[in-house]
Amino acid sequence: MVSGLFDRILKIFFIFLSIVIIIGFVFLAIRNYIMPEVTATKPLENSTLIKKDYFTGRVISRETIEVKADRKLYIEEINVKSSQIVEPGSKIITLDMSRQSLNTDTEAVELQNQIKLYEIEKLNLKSQMNNREASVQRALESYNKAKEEYESTSYLYENGIVTKEDLDSKNDSAEELRKSYEREVSSLKSETEIYAMNLNRIDSEINILLGKLHGKVNEENKITVDSEGVYFLSDMVYIDYIIDKKIVEEGETVIRYSICNSNSDLYIEAYLDRDVYDDIFNKRYSVYFWKNDERKKESLNIQSVRSFPDHNELIFSLRDELREKVYISDVVRFMVQSEENYECVVQKTAVVPVGEMKSGNYCYIYTIESEESILGQINYLKQGEYKILAVGDNTVAVEASQTNTTRIDRNSIIANYASAVLENEMRVRIIK
Amino acid sequence: MKKYSMMKYILPSIFGVAFLNLVPFIIAQKYVFFSSGGSFTDIFSNMGFIISIKNTAVFMSVFIPLAVIIGFVTAFLTEYLKLSFWVQAAVILPITVPASSVSGFFREIAASSALENINGLFIVGFIFLWSCIGYTYIIFLISLKNRDKSIEEAAYLDGSGTLRTIFSIMLPLHSEALVLAVIVSTYNSLKIFRMTYAIFGEYPDYRMFMIQNFLHLKLKELSLDTLMAGADILLAFIFILLFFILRSGRKHKIKMSL
Amino acid sequence: MKKFTVKLLSAFIIIVFIFPILYTISHSFMDGYQLKNNEVEIVPEIFNIQQYYEISVEKNEYFKLYINSAIMTAGVLLGQMIVSIGAAYYFSVKKSRYSEVLFLIYTFFMLLPLQITLIPNVLLYNSIERYLGLRLFNTQFAVILPGVFSTLGVFFLKQFFESMPQSYYEIAKIDGASDLEILLHVVLPYSKNAIAALCLLIFIENWNLIEQPIIFLSSMSKMPVSIYLNTLYSSYREIFYAGSVLFMFPVIYVFMKIRDKLKVMVLKISDEGR
Numbered sequence: 025m026v027s028g029l030f031d032r033i034l035k036i037f038f039i040f041l042s043i044v045i046i047i048g049f050v051f052l053a054i055r056n057y058i059m060p061e062v063t064a065t066k067p068l069e070n071s072t073l074i075k076k077d078y079f080t081g082r083v084i085s086r087e088t089i090e091v092k093a094d095r096k097l098y099i100e101e102i103n104v105k106s107s108q109i110v111e112p113g114s115k116i117i118t119l120d121m122s123r124q125s126l127n128t129d130t131e132a133v134e135l136q137n138q139i140k141l142y143e144i145e146k147l148n149l150k151s152q153m154n155n156r157e158a159s160v161q162r163a164l165e166s167y168n169k170a171k172e173e174y175e176s177t178s179y180l181y182e183n184g185i186v187t188k189e190d191l192d193s194k195n196d197s198a199e200e201l202r203k204s205y206e207r208e209v210s211s212l213k214s215e216t217e218i219y220a221m222n223l224n225r226i227d228s229e230i231n232i233l234l235g236k237l238h239g240k241v242n243e244e245n246k247i248t249v250d251s252e253g254v255y256f257l258s259d260m261v262y263i264d265y266i267i268d269k270k271i272v273e274e275g276e277t278v279i280r281y282s283i284c285n286s287n288s289d290l291y292i293e294a295y296l297d298r299d300v301y302d303d304i305f306n307k308r309y310s311v312y313f314w315k316n317d318e319r320k321k322e323s324l325n326i327q328s329v330r331s332f333p334d335h336n337e338l339i340f341s342l343r344d345e346l347r348e349k350v351y352i353s354d355v356v357r358f359m360v361q362s363e364e365n366y367e368c369v370v371q372k373t374a375v376v377p378v379g380e381m382k383s384g385n386y387c388y389i390y391t392i393e394s395e396e397s398i399l400g401q402i403n404y405l406k407q408g409e410y411k412i413l414a415v416g417d418n419t420v421a422v423e424a425s426q427t428n429t430t431r432i433d434r435n436s437i438i439a440n441y442a443s444a445v446l447e448n449e450m451r452v453r454i455i456k
Numbered sequence: 457m458k459k460y461s462m463m464k465y466i467l468p469s470i471f472g473v474a475f476l477n478l479v480p481f482i483i484a485q486k487y488v489f490f491s492s493g494g495s496f497t498d499i500f501s502n503m504g505f506i507i508s509i510k511n512t513a514v515f516m517s518v519f520i521p522l523a524v525i526i527g528f529v530t531a532f533l534t535e536y537l538k539l540s541f542w543v544q545a546a547v548i549l550p551i552t553v554p555a556s557s558v559s560g561f562f563r564e565i566a567a568s569s570a571l572e573n574i575n576g577l578f579i580v581g582f583i584f585l586w587s588c589i590g591y592t593y594i595i596f597l598i599s600l601k602n603r604d605k606s607i608e609e610a611a612y613l614d615g616s617g618t619l620r621t622i623f624s625i626m627l628p629l630h631s632e633a634l635v636l637a638v639i640v641s642t643y644n645s646l647k648i649f650r651m652t653y654a655i656f657g658e659y660p661d662y663r664m665f666m667i668q669n670f671l672h673l674k675l676k677e678l679s680l681d682t683l684m685a686g687a688d689i690l691l692a693f694i695f696i697l698l699f700f701i702l703r704s705g706r707k708h709k710i711k712m713s714l
Numbered sequence: 715m716k717k718f719t720v721k722l723l724s725a726f727i728i729i730v731f732i733f734p735i736l737y738t739i740s741h742s743f744m745d746g747y748q749l750k751n752n753e754v755e756i757v758p759e760i761f762n763i764q765q766y767y768e769i770s771v772e773k774n775e776y777f778k779l780y781i782n783s784a785i786m787t788a789g790v791l792l793g794q795m796i797v798s799i800g801a802a803y804y805f806s807v808k809k810s811r812y813s814e815v816l817f818l819i820y821t822f823f824m825l826l827p828l829q830i831t832l833i834p835n836v837l838l839y840n841s842i843e844r845y846l847g848l849r850l851f852n853t854q855f856a857v858i859l860p861g862v863f864s865t866l867g868v869f870f871l872k873q874f875f876e877s878m879p880q881s882y883y884e885i886a887k888i889d890g891a892s893d894l895e896i897l898l899h900v901v902l903p904y905s906k907n908a909i910a911a912l913c914l915l916i917f918i919e920n921w922n923l924i925e926q927p928i929i930f931l932s933s934m935s936k937m938p939v940s941i942y943l944n945t946l947y948s949s950y951r952e953i954f955y956a957g958s959v960l961f962m963f964p965v966i967y968v969f970m971k972i973r974d975k976l977k978v979m980v981l982k983i984s985d986e987g988r
Contacts, residue, residue, distance in 0.1 A: 034970075040766075041963045044956075048770035048777040055774065398775040398935045398942075462808050462893060465800035470816075472797060472863030477823060480834030530727065537720050539727075545973070546728040552914075552965045553735060554922040556943035557958035560741065561734040563947065586731070639825070646827040650924045654944055671829035675836065675929060687830045694825055 056399060059453045060446065062439040064392055067432050071369045073421045075414035077383060079358050081294030088264060090280045097272040108263045116266075116279065117255045135233050142226045142233075149226075153219050160212050163205040170198035259283050294358055366413055366421035368431075374438045375412070375420045376446070383412050386425055389432065390439040390446050392454065405439060406430065407448035488684040496685050505686060507662060508670040511577060515666060516645050519581045523641045524634065526585065527592025534593075535600045544597070551590035559654035566655060576656075576664040583651050588644040592637040599633035638701055642694075735962070742766070742955035765956035773950065776942065776957055783938035783961075786857055787920040793862030794916050799909070802871030803897050807883075817872070824865040828925045835860050836929060856930040861920055867912055874908040875901055914972050921965055 100120035104110055174194045181191045261281040272278060370389060377387040390405040408429040410422035424431055432438065439446065446452075488496070500506070534543060566579055607629070627634070649668035652660055660669060667690060674683040745764045769776055805817050823831070839850040850856045878901065886896045902909070927941050934942070939961050946954045 038963070038967055041960060044766045044770050045777070045780070045960060045963075048774045048780075048960075051771050052774045052777045396933065396935070398937075399778055400935050462804050465893075465897075466804035467800075469797045469801035469863065469865075469868060472859075473820070473823060473865060476838060476860055476863050477831050477834050480838045481830075484834060484837055533723065537723070539720070539724050543724045543727050546731040549735065549966070549969070550731055552918050552969045553962055554918075554940055554965060555924065556922070556940040557962040558734040558738055559944065560947060560954055560958055561737045586734070589731075643825055646825075649828070650922060653924055653928075654940075657944075668827055668829050671827070671833075672925065672928075675829060675832060678836075680833075680837075683833060687833055690827065690830060695822065698822060698825060 055451070059451050061455045062390075062392070062405075062446070062452050063441060064437045064454050065371060065374060065440040066437060067434065068369045068371065068419060069434075071366050071421075072363060073366050073369055073414050073416040073419055074363045075383070075416060075421070076359055077415070079294060079382075081356050081358060083293075083356065088280060088282045091278050093272045093274055093276055093278050095274050097278070099267075099270045099272065102266060102268065104263050104266055106263050106266050110257065110261055110263060112258050112260050113256055115256050119255075120270075139230050139233050142230050146223060146226050149219055149222050153215065156208075156212050156215050160205070160208040163201070163208040167198065167201035167205045170194070170201040174198045257281070364414065364421075368423060368433075369416075369419050369421045370432065370438060371440060372415075372418050372420050374440050375410075375422065377412065381412065381415055381420070383414050385412050386410065387412050387420070387422065389422065391430060391432065392437045392439055392452065403452050403454055405446055405448060405450045405452055407446075408432075484680065484684050485688070487680040488688055502682065504665065504670055504673075505667075505682070508665050508667045509689075511663065511665055512667045515577060515581060515584075515648075516642070519584055520638065520641045520645055522581075523585055523588050523644075524592050524637045527589050527637060528596045530589065531593050531596035531600055534597065544593075547593050548590040550587050553587070555587075555650040555654040559651070562651070562655045576661045580648060580652055580664045583655070584645060584648050587651065588641060591640045591644060595633050595637045595640065596630070599630045603629060635701060635704075639698075642697065738955055738958050738962070742959040744955070745952075765953050769953040769956045769960070773953055776939065776946075776953070776960075778935065779937055779939045779942045780960070782854065782936055783921060783923075783940065786854055786861075786923065786938055787917060789854070789858035790861035790864075790920045791913060791916050793858065794864065794867045795909075795913075797862055798867030798871055798912070799897075799902070801868045802875050803893075803901060805868065805872045806875035806878075806901075807893075820865045820868055824869050831860065832925060832929055839930075851930060852932045852936060854931075854936055857923065857926045860926065861923075866919075867916065870912050870915070871905070871908065874905050878904050910972055914968060917968060918965055921961075 098120040099117055101118040103115040103118065110116070174191075177186055177191050177194045180186045181188065261283055263279065263281050265277065265280040267276065267278050372381070375381070375387045375389055377385055379385050381387075387410055388407055389410050390407055392403050393406050394401055394403045409425045410429065410432075411425040413421040413423055415421075422432070430436070439452070530547060533539060534547075562579075562583055566576075603626075608626070646668065649666070649672065652664060652666070652669065653672075656664065658669075658673070667686070671683065671686055671690070674686065742765055743761050743763065745762050801820075805813055835856075839856060842848055842850055882900055882904065883896065886900045891899070922940055923938055924940050927937055931937055939957070943954065943957055943961060946957055
């Protein structure tokens with residue numbers, strides 16, 4: 025029993041060891057034979073580089089206007105898209121009127137209440153007016169009645185039935201009534217005038233409130249709104265930004281646009297790194313630009329510079345004939361070209377850039393070192409970080425970016441067709 | 457030509473042995489006998505050589521008999537007490553184990569503070585015993601299994617005690633095995649260099665510096681005069697040893713392996 | 715009582731002899747943290763096979779050297795078989811004064827320490843390189859060559875061939891067999907076990923080569939594992955023990971497989987001797 029168990033343990037242990045050995049051999053074969061292949065080159069002898077830097081810019085207009093909502097808005101339809109150029113008078117936004125007025129918005133309710141108050145006031149005034157007219161009418165009737173009574177009394181006097189005093193008193197009361205009637209009439213006249221004025225006033229107040237309820241009227245920004253809740257602009261504009269949701273809170277930007285009635289409003293804006301900016305501005309290299317596919321290059325003049333911590337914006341002015349060719353928001357490309365000597369120039373295919381292949385960015389270059397080890401002679405890669413100084417057509421000028429990066433000199437062997445798959449200390453096989 | 461037809465079997469071996477060992481050795485003697493200074497005097501004045509000879513002599517005279525004795529005792533116990541198969545396997549196993557594998561264990565033992573006071577030579581001796589008793593054990597085991605029990609029983613019946621039986625009867629009977637064991641142990645004692653190298657490196661402590669270490673260092677330097685002188689001395693020594701062993705073997709009767 | 719002391723004695727002997735091996739095996743299952751501890755510890759705290767994983771997957775240069783060891787051992791084994799069998803056959807059959815003297819010389823060479831035989835080897839290689847232009851140093855052939863002609867095999871096999879009963883030989887001769895046929899069909903089958911034992915001995919001997927590689931090889935990529943383990947102890951102790959166990963493994967395995975055949979051979983020798 026014991027020996028049987030021991031034998032089994034021993035057997036398991038031996039199988040385990042055999043498995044380890046087999047795994048070891050397998051991984052050895054893998055390490056030895058499965059290696060990436062690279063071609064080896066050396067840095068270039070000729071160290072002049074025609075340095076070309078490319079960057080992009082946009083056509084912009086002189087002025088950009090931003091409009092914010094002054095209250096909560098309910099939008100039914102957004103009629104434009106951003107980056108669109110709209111003709112004057114086009115619809116921008118249509119408001120949802122049903123929700124806009126029947127809302128539970130307190131301000132709207134208040135406005136409506138105010139309107140109601142005004143309506144009530146109007147009614148009050150009207151009833152006052154009616155009262156006044158009624159009293160005038162009553163005065164007239166009273167006077168007419170007194171007058172009839174005087175006439176019937178004067179008939180009686182002439183027949184010797186009533187005394188002269190009775191006739192005179194009847195005459196006096198008729199006279200009084202006539203005066204009060206005339207007074208009533210005149211006060212009615214003035215009251216009617218006042219009434220008309222009040223009515224005007226109230227009506228205009230109501231109109232204003234209605235206007236507030238239905239939309240904003242903003243004179244400076246040239247946005248007009250009509251009674252159906254449609255906004256439109258009276259200029260030709262380029263929509264930089266338009267809100268994309270249906271409910272806008274107070275204070276949110278609704279729309280941002282640039283006016284581009286004519287090409288004289290247009291400029292070209294470009295973002296440049298410091299080095300390139302120095303080259304253009306200080307060394308006065310020529311700048312060429314072209315639009316997308318057009319091959320022809322035009323030269324530009326610098327109009328103004330805006331400096332930011334990490335980049336500069338150059339505003340180039342467009343010559344008149346150029347202005348005809350561009351539209352606002354066009355993307356254009358620039359190139360700055362120069363020829364310079366660099367200490368270390370390698371083939372472009374040996375450089376793996378971090379980000380874009382342009383000067384100022386960092387890149388990796390893999391040098392090949394060989395070493396004698398237990399597995400024989402092995403070649404392995406050494407990764408170095410370099411800063412791209414200049415980019416040519418097929419070549420790149422670099423310099424070591426950190427103090428511990430190996431310098432590339434005439435005798436270094438560099439891995440060509442380097443790709444992102446290569447890593448530091450990776451074993452490689454060299455093919456010619 | 458029948459006499460020479462057998463020659464072809466030994467030809468490659470002779471060729472190899474001669475060319476690889478004999479001829480160069482003889483040629484190399486010129487370094488010893490025709491060198492500028494008398495290299496024999498040189499070598500005897502070399503302190504390292506003296507120490508290594510002393511160490512080797514002590515080592516061999518102490519531990520070879522020990523290996524033989526312990527091997528015999530263990531074989532005896534195994535045979536008489538019918539010790540299990542596991543014991544046999546355990547004793548024999550160390551001879552198969554490579555020196556490098558167990559060097560870890562011995563290194564740690566040697567480095568641990570418990571053994572600082574013990575002479576380095578004894579540590580090496582212990583390691584030698586551990587790795588080589590297997591050989592003597594096997595030899596004696598075979599011999600013991602072979603023996604003719606009748607003589608022993610006769611001795612017992614005659615009334616001699618166990619110890620006397622062993623010494624006066626058994627040992628002479630096994631003298632052939634004894635000789636073989638001594639030869640094998642001598643052979644292995646010269647192989648102790650492997651263990652020493654694996655455990656202590658090329659420059660061991662002076663107390664365990666033996667002649668192979670000396671020769672090895674000289675070989676690396678390729679200083680051939682002292683090297684050949686030392687080799688010659690060692691050679692002579694072994695020659696004498698072999699001579700004595702064989703003669704005593706012949707003296708103790710029974711046909712020799714030769 | 716006697717049984718108990720016997721068992722105790724057996725246990726004692728077993729432990730003393732197996733202890734270093736057990737120590738190595740148990741250390742191979744320790745992880746790096748425990749190994750840095752310089753005290754002598756026996757049982758691993760946590761049983762893990764991290765060492766084996768590291769050695770097989772990450773640091774598998776070891777296996778390249780394993781192949782080196784295997785190549786050298788196999789080369790010597792093959793060569794010795796061819797050379798020693800022939801020579802032993804000669805010595806066992808031919809009984810003349812010359813052969814006795816020759817055999818004495820052979821025994822003498824067998825006992826020489828390696829350093830002494832290495833010297834003529836080195837000198838020989840030097841002159842070969844100089845006069846024939848063949849590069850021998852730093853090749854594995856340089857290590858295999860002396861091993862092939864080691865006289866231990868001849869010594870060992872001659873003893874065994876001689877123990878074969880003369881009758882076999884004479885019967886075969888009467889049947890008209892030539893020397894070669896006798897060798898192949900009579901002597902070899904008879905001494906299968908002895909040859910197996912010799913193979914084991916040669917295997918053990920050459921698996922464990924240390925002196926020759928140091929002298930003949932200079933680049934690490936050609937070294938056998940026996941040398942590499944020494945450097946491994948100081949540089950990468952984490953995998954040293956796993957490497958040791960893997961290195962011991964073939965020898966012990968072969969030994970265990972052959973042990974039955976060895977037993978038979980031992981009995982046969984004892985039978986013949988009787």
